Amino acid sequence: MAAAVTVPEALRLRYVRTRQGREWLDGLPELVETALVDFGMVTDPGAASHSWHGHGALVVPVRSAAGGTPAVLKFPYPHPESATEAAALQLWNGTGAVRLLAQDPAGTALLLERLDPGTTLAGVPVQQAAEVWGGLIRMLSLPSGDDPLWAAVPSVAEHAEQLSDQLPADWEALGRPFERWLLEEALQVCQTRGVVGRRWNRDVLVHADLHCENVLHRLAPHSGWAAIDPQAVLGEPEYAVAPMLWNRLQDLDPEAPEQSLQDRLSLLCDAGGLDPDAAREWSILREVVNAVDYVGEGQHGDAQRSVWVASALAGRSHPGLPPVWDLPAA
Numbered sequence: 001m002a003a004a005v006t007v008p009e010a011l012r013l014r015y016v017r018t019r020q021g022r023e024w025l026d027g028l029p030e031l032v033e034t035a036l037v038d039f040g041m042v043t044d045p046g047a048a049s050h051s052w053h054g055h056g057a058l059v060v061p062v063r064s065a066a067g068g069t070p071a072v073l074k075f076p077y078p079h080p081e082s083a084t085e086a087a088a089l090q091l092w093n094g095t096g097a098v099r100l101l102a103q104d105p106a107g108t109a110l111l112l113e114r115l116d117p118g119t120t121l122a123g124v125p126v127q128q129a130a131e132v133w134g135g136l137i138r139m140l141s142l143p144s145g146d147d148p149l150w151a152a153v154p155s156v157a158e159h160a161e162q163l164s165d166q167l168p169a170d171w172e173a174l175g176r177p178f179e180r181w182l183l184e185e186a187l188q189v190c191q192t193r194g195v196v197g198r199r200w201n202r203d204v205l206v207h208a209d210l211h212c213e214n215v216l217h218r219l220a221p222h223s224g225w226a227a228i229d230p231q232a233v234l235g236e237p238e239y240a241v242a243p244m245l246w247n248r249l250q251d252l253d254p255e256a257p258e259q260s261l262q263d264r265l266s267l268l269c270d271a272g273g274l275d276p277d278a279a280r281e282w283s284i285l286r287e288v289v290n291a292v293d294y295v296g297e298g299q300h301g302d303a304q305r306s307v308w309v310a311s312a313l314a315g316r317s318h319p320g321l322p323p324v325w326d327l328p329a330a
Contacts (some may be wrong), residue, residue, distance in 0.1 A: 158168065
């Protein structure tokens with residue numbers, strides 16, 4: 001039964017270039033077969049042509065062998081960003097996020113509530129999408145507690161402290177790929193919002209990749225929207241805003257895209273009850289980090305997109321960038 005499950009070509013191409021990726025791809029058939037048996041599931045008819053995937057996981061639609069209840073089996077690629085997913089989903093327990101039904105001890109397979117893969121916030125007008133997003137932020141922002149699951153969730157304030165040294169070194173090593181003033185904007189955020197510089201602790205559980213494609217509609221008879229694919233961190237809730245800014249750039253006002261981006265930030269903060277200054281600062285830092293990472297990976301178009309977003313949020317124009325419409329989509 002598992003042998004009929006086909007790995008989508010886009011997912012295969014993403015991981016076939018490294019030895020670790022090839023080993024993961026080669027092991028997927030056995031992982032799927034084992035998970036089906038362990039969780040008492042069967043693949044849905046047509047699973048060979050309808051397996052889904054995100055950026056870093058195979059997702060197989062399944063049904064309970066006993067009762068036909070729809071679900072999905074998710075097989076995440078083993079990387080640090082996926083390590084917190086199961087803990088976060090357990091802490092949210094289906095409130096604002098997809099419900100985790102079961103997992104294997106090694107974390108190589110997650111059994112999840114099935115959502116509607118064809119209905120995401122990407123198809124919703126930005127104003128309405130912001131309202132949905134803001135409601136989810138309010139539900140997902142759990143204050144930290146004593147549950148041992150919290151130990152798996154890293155602190156963004158601590159990471160900001162580490163970036164104070166790491167970012168300048170990486171920027172120099174990569175040949176100063178963008179102007180120094182933008183690097184200094186990011187370092188200022190490290191100083192004011194890192195562990196040492198911040199004035200208070202408002203840390204909550206944050207979905208750090210909460211953009212429109214990661215919000216799906218629930219299946220009938222349930223209603224409403226749910227977040228998927230959390231890259232969970234512990235930090236200020238404003239840390240969650242950035243992905244909604246670097247995605248859907250094509251929806252910005254063509255007459256004034258920079259101001260339109262600033263307006264979107266305000267819209268999101270109003271919807272989620274967030275501090276716009278904190279959201280702007282975290283978003284600048286996150287996009288500068290992204291730009292450095294993209295340059296290091298040779299993805300210069302994506303790096304230019306990150307520089308454009310960070311510069312627009314800082315209220316300045318960065319030279320040498322193409323028009324926002326010519327930047328690659330996130």
